[in-house]
Amino acid sequence: MTVSTLTPPTVPAGAKARSSDSGSSGRPPAIVIGSGFGGLGSALRLQARGYDVTLLEMRDKPGGRAYVYEQDGFRFDAGPTIITAPFLIDELFALGGRSKEDYGLRIVPCDPYYRIVFDDGRVFDYNGDEQHLRNEIRRFNPADEASYDAFVAHSRAIFDRAFTDLADQPFSSITDMLRIAPDLARLRADRSVHGMVSKFFTDPALRVVFSFHPLLIGGNPFQSSSIYGMIHYLEREWGVHYAMGGTGAVVQALVRLFEDMGGRLRLNCRVEEIEVERRQVSGVRLASGERLQAGTVVANSDVANTYRKLIRPEHRRKWTDRKLERMSYSMGLFVLYFGTDRLYPELAHHTIVLGPRYKGLLDDIFRHKVLAEDFSLYLHAPTRTDPAMAPDGCESFYVLSPVPNLEGGVDWESQRERYADRILESLEKLAPDLRRHVVTRRIMTPVEFVTELDAYAGSAFQFEPILTQSAWFRPHNVSEDVEGLYFAGAGTHPGAGLPGVLSSAKLLDRVIPHGNEVAAGLIR
Ligand SMILES: Cc1cc2nc3c(=O)[nH]c(=O)nc-3n(C[C@H](O)[C@H](O)[C@H](O)COP(=O)(O)OP(=O)(O)OC[C@H]3O[C@@H](n4cnc5c(N)ncnc54)[C@H](O)[C@@H]3O)c2cc1C
Known part of the structure; x- marks a missing residue:
């Protein structure tokens, strides 16, 4: 990867900086860089807590990884499609004294949550209905049915500690970490998710079902801490949901809410520098040369690249380029968005299509960082629930394949079309005439994660969720290097996924003083 590309200010030093303070509002200014879910959540929370918030997004649309592509009459959610913990979205509307329904937003449950198709043709329909799950387990391996209760109890124990306590604490000090260390040890957080699941299930296929x-x-199920085994319980507790109109509809509704609350979203505004004076943030400089002043800045942008590119090295004691380059980054994703001119009612809304290998493939992706000949896929078919995502009689899809991040050096320019063709060919085991009916397609590789989202190493989820990069070990929500700078999003605590990034925004409420206190001069 190339090193820092901090360019000198185009506005001369000493030129009068333009404040983002509206002046008349009397609220202190705050800036949020990036309009992913973590950025939207932070902007809403700061606006609700007495700040005058400017949300800066470098792309032409908000949402970050939840961008929306519209092509030939088809609508494609670019990234997140599975909504778990929808109450975290409800909480944001409540900040403005509204509900999601006020903004026409409808979030509906999915059943099954996922259809898991094994390479030998066996199918496991995974949902939150306990009896149904037991029947599915019995169908795969009767000997494992009895273990399900113990597995759920364990997943719940982790959930109680991890979701309710871990995700709710900023972990800004080592004391926070030491406080929960005994519980982590008791819950065997050092074990991998697959290792934990294997204690309960003997059947290799069931180990996949409960560890993916x-x-x-x-994260790699063979390397991620068993803390993430709580996701099973989280899904069971709150279900798996889909937003009608796609995840993009949630983004649109949150932006409208933010603007109704008085916040400003500015698109096509790339931040090129976070300005720091005597270790305290003073504002940002945009690619246009414009400067905005604020004593509170939340970065929702990629954490590694925020430190490397936006903050001058002399202001970074902890997060040096060298330290960031030594971190372990999550895998990349190859995403193929495609539309067909016919419907496939036999396909579920969410399907996981497994290849012949599980551990071997994950080793290729995470350890060897090579592009394997085989793949495991996630196929999203939103038209199953929401016909409005495609023209009449047509279907909108995306299929994603976990691949190595760019540290592996895959030449995507030469591979992309061939890889997409191979994926479509393999999907014909589910939909035999698929390739003949594809009428539009679009590809996103780890290279586009760099060019469109400025993701370090083209990683789809930033730092890999392993124990030594979790909680206190992850870059903190409160910057360790610059006062007044905070982080919300996948690269900080608690981590990636909509529940993670919305929780990261939520815990900023605990560490950023209320705007009234700042305005009254009680703080800073
Ligand atoms: C293909 C895919 C599928 C996924 N599926 C799911 C799912 O089904 N369910 C789920 O819960 N999670 C899913 N995830 C994970 C989830 O989408 C992400 O973890 C989450 O959306 C990341 O949000 P974030 O707040 O970190 O910000 P991001 O979405 O990463 O947004 C960051 C924003 O910052 C902007 N930015 C960066 N640098 C600058 C700058 N210098 N100036 C201005 N703006 C800047 C970027 O343009 C971007 O808009 C998926 C991810 C991917 C990639």
């Missing part, structure tokens, strides 16, 4: 979840947040 870390992949949804960029």
